[in-house]
Amino acid sequence: MNGVSDAHQNQETLKPEPRLTLAQRSNLWPLTAWGYSAWRAHSLTLLTGQPFSLEREAALFLALCRPRPGETWLDAGTSTGFYAGVLARAGCQVLAADLSPSMLAQARRRETHPDITWLLTNLEASGLPQACCDGVTVGATLNETRRPDRLLAELARLIQPGGQLWLMYVARTGGLLQRLLASPALGGLTFPDPAWVAWQLPGWTRTDGLQLGPVVFERFLKAPC
Numbered sequence: 001m002n003g004v005s006d007a008h009q010n011q012e013t014l015k016p017e018p019r020l021t022l023a024q025r026s027n028l029w030p031l032t033a034w035g036y037s038a039w040r041a042h043s044l045t046l047l048t049g050q051p052f053s054l055e056r057e058a059a060l061f062l063a064l065c066r067p068r069p070g071e072t073w074l075d076a077g078t079s080t081g082f083y084a085g086v087l088a089r090a091g092c093q094v095l096a097a098d099l100s101p102s103m104l105a106q107a108r109r110r111e112t113h114p115d116i117t118w119l120l121t122n123l124e125a126s127g128l129p130q131a132c133c134d135g136v137t138v139g140a141t142l143n144e145t146r147r148p149d150r151l152l153a154e155l156a157r158l159i160q161p162g163g164q165l166w167l168m169y170v171a172r173t174g175g176l177l178q179r180l181l182a183s184p185a186l187g188g189l190t191f192p193d194p195a196w197v198a199w200q201l202p203g204w205t206r207t208d209g210l211q212l213g214p215v216v217f218e219r220f221l222k223a224p225c
């Protein structure tokens, strides 16, 4: 993995940050990790209200981002490794990071591609080297942090000039359910507005965007040097 220290690999412990949201903490539970893939297979169909399989999501990502063999990608908040697997099968070197040891344990069981390196870290302060990857995928991880601004800034730092950022997230609707899930006791989820997301990425170009119901898919390109 280009520019990524071995010291980051195979870490077995991670001190949970005191400010993790309930949603983030729930990902530390083995039961959540065990059931996650089943939820993920149907999540976009339920959220968008139309048939939306993982195959369709992978095809959309591949068509818009066109990851090339030999590129280095970070899958930010990989959970059980969906985007990591898609990228590895496209020939990329993948760093698949998550703050949940339980998720990473499940991911290792499901995805055994040799070009995936699993990394236990909080990506809001990972210490990974600047410009260490060609692209980053962020599948719904923005929704779980109380500081999406900090997560986006940190991920943007890791991408080299000319590199790309792929986001999939549930955008703000202002509905009652979202307001309930945003309360700390019921999840502490964040539902960003697409305009706010673009505002967090100064100097980046939003090349593609698709919104289906509340679910947003976006590709941003970092300015070349």
Ligand SMILES: C[S@@+](CC[C@H](N)C(=O)[O-])C[C@H]1O[C@@H](n2cnc3c(N)ncnc32)[C@H](O)[C@@H]1O
Residues within 6 Å of the ligand: 024, 027, 028, 040, 076, 077, 078, 079, 080, 081, 082, 083, 097, 098, 099, 100, 103, 121, 122, 123, 124, 138, 139, 140, 141, 144, 145, 151
């Ligand atoms: C909604 S799941 C998305 C999983 C995956 N990206 C996908 O598309 O299937 C979010 C994952 O991000 C992880 N996560 C949340 N905040 C994180 C952070 N600050 N650093 C690293 N991982 C984080 C959680 O542990 C969880 O596994």
